[in-house]
Structures are given as structure tokens and as C-alpha cells.
Amino acid sequence: MSGWREHRLGLEGPLAAPGGSELVVRRETASQTAGPYVHIGLAPDAAGFDIFENNFGNVLVTDQTKGERIRIEGRVFDGIGTVLKDVLIEIWQANAEGKYAHPADRQPGKAVDPHFRGWGRACTDFESGVYTFDTVKPGPVEGRNGRTMAPHVNAWIVARGINLGLNTRIYFSDEAEANAKDAVLNLIEWEQRRKTLVAERLERKLDSGAAVYRFDIRLQGEGETVFFDV
């Protein structure tokens, strides 16, 4: 009887359910822009001062982390191609086995890596606009209806001028076969837009041997990155 009441939010008068007020679904607090000084709160070292003993940063790995070391790097562009230098990006990903370090991940036969949380944040450089993450390549994760998702990293982008944080996914160019079967990529009916979610594996490697992927984000206009309502 009551399953649809959550959709009643905002309806009044004759459209409201009769007597249906037991289940109250509140509105989410409104989002506001992170503003130009987001670094103060989320990356004070980038803002130019030292305050916390432990900073959350863009290096997700330690020497003990299992998996292939990779760097993801790129730039963020506005609607007329300007490189943005005040953006904060966070990523969240599974470990090399394809397991998220979170209790809701009950995939059998996969272990959490105690040396990998899978979360990081990076600022675009104030001069070059480049952001980087040093992490491991995630393994595939079970998706809905038993369909395996291609390896991917979830990204969240906030900045001055962005009123609600933008969600997207970073897939990998050397996973063409898995990408072709990925249910989320296939949901994008405009095939030419799917490539906006694929990070390109570069010829260049880091001195450490880590592979480098380039993932540029276009907020608006030609080649606009696919963003998700999740």
C-alpha cells in the first residue's frame, strides 16, 4: 500500500494521497558551489598552508598495495576550451581484484586490500591545470543483474561555477573488449559520446614503471563529457 508514498513528495490538495503522512521523505539539503577556495577545506596544502597532520591526497597506494601501478592525469576544460585551474576531483574505485573497501560489497571470493582504500582527491594545478592520481588499475566489479562491469574509476568534480557536483566514470582504453560489453557504457545511446569516458593509455611511463592514462574532462560544448545522474 505504501510503496508509492515516497513519490508523493511535493504534491498537495487533490493530488496528495488520502491520509498518507506516516512516511516522511525529506528533501536533500540543497547543493551549493564549492567556490574558488575549495582547497582551504579539502586540500589546505594546495591553498598554501600547513594545518592538518594527515592530509587526504592524490596518492592512493603504498608500497604494499597489490596491483598494477597507474597514473591517471588530465585537464578540465570549460565551454570555450579554457583550461580550468581551480577544480577539485575525487575518485573512488575498487582494488586490483575488483573489490570495494566497503561493507556493502559482498562479492564472494574477493578480498579487501588492507593497503588500499580506493579513495583520493586531487586539485588541478594552479599553473598547468593538470591533475594526477597515483593508484592501481581496478579489477572488474559485478554489476546489476550479474553483468560484470568493465574496470572503471568513479569520479566526482566540484569547482567554482559548478552548482551540483558532477559524477562521471573513467574507463581504460586497453580494455576495449570489456568496455564494449559494459552495461553503463552501452546505456549511452550516442555512441560517439562513450569515448569521453575512456582514459587513453599513453606510450609514456613514469620512472617507477607505472602506466599513464590521460583523462580530460569537458564540462560543456564539443566533446562534452558524459555525466551521470546516479
Next chain:
Amino acid sequence: MRAPQADAEFLMRDTTSHPAAYTPQYKTSVLRSPRLAPISLQQSLSEVTAPVFDAAELGPLDNDLILNYAKDGMPIGERIIVHGYVHDQLGRPLKNALVEVWQCNASGRYRHKKDTYIGTLDPNFGGCGRMLTDENGYYAYRTIKPGPYPWRNRVNDWRPAHIHYALSGDGWVQRLVTQMYFEGDPLIRSCPILGVAPSEEQIRGLIALQDTGAFVQLDSRAYRFDVVLRGQRATLFENHVQQAAEGERR
């Protein structure tokens, strides 16, 4: 297994609770707002999981902005406590949620290398703090009330006093950044950034109320600010609805 478990999914985001991406009165949004519709995803493990934080990662003064950057004295300005609860849309407390806050000082100046406002830096004030909510979703921190400041939008636009928030819940889709304002601030009604919020109700939700009951006598005033993050579906609720639906079909 069929991931995610039904109990882990979050309610669909009600986008009418949030500002539109393109809001010309806030000029910077014009070139930074996607023009194409976002693609709607049913949630997978990628959306219902999120980083888990440990109190050991935070320092003892991380939620005390009066002391966490004090060098040779106390910061200047009105001493306040800000406190409140983080709940989800169904009223459940968000436990162990990371709450990060940042703000300018009492002069309206940010400790940031890109801020060039004439308002002066306070050598004893950093302007950032962070904490985890307790088992009831409660958080509290102590700070100096931020000042208003002018900004380049129109030539005489001023930001009302505000504190920035970033919140992390149990699932990646609950991540939220917002700003908290102060009851009674006359700049609230003309702020182009607060003005992008979609309704009076949603604007009211961003304004902290003075909480006299929580004042520290002869020391600090207090403000109360509650936050609502995306709701998570409950197993009990889910079962109840399914059983009811089956009952109807019979």
C-alpha cells in the same frame, strides 16, 4: 550475487532540491554547466559504496578552528559553536560521516594564495576543520564567525557570511558540498549564489539558526545546522512493501 543488495540502494535524487547547472545570475556557471542531459544510472556497487573513515585519521584539534592554527594568540572575531545532525532523507542518522568545513576569517579574507581581498589575514586563524559524526549523526565544531566579503560577479555583489561544507555518507551518491548561512544576515536576500537554490524552502534549509540553548556562558554563541543527505532504502521497508504488493495481487 546480485549487486548491490536492495538494502544498499539510495532513493533517486530529486533534482528539484538543487540548483540548475546553468544559472546566469551566478556568472561563472555559464561556461561550466553541462548542456547535455546527464545519463541516469541504476545504482551498482560503484554508487552505493564509499570510503570509510577512521577517527584515528583526524587530529584532536581538527574540529577546533579557534585553536587549530593559533600561533601566538587567539584568532580575532566572534567565537561560535556550530553543531547539528546529519540525517538521510528517511530520518536515519548518518554515522561516522566525514564533515569538512572551510571559511574566511572575521575580516572576510581566506587563507588562500589566490585570495587578494584587502581584508586582512589573521595570523592565528586557518579556516578549515573536519570531524566525523557520532552514532546519532551529531557533529560539532568551534570557530570564529566568518565575515562577509565582496566578489566579482556584479560590481557590488557581497557574499553573506557563510561556511562551506563537504559531506561524505555511506554511499558515493551521498557526497554533497554546500554552504551554511547565518540567520538574520541582510546579505542573504541578494546573494546570487544562495539565490540559485531552487525554492524558499531549500534556501531556509541552508540558514543556520541561533541556538541560545547551546551557548557557552561568558564564552561563545552557538548556531544549529542540520544536513539531509540522500535516503537509503531499508530492507524492512523493502520487504514490507513487497509483501503488501503481493497481498494486493492475491
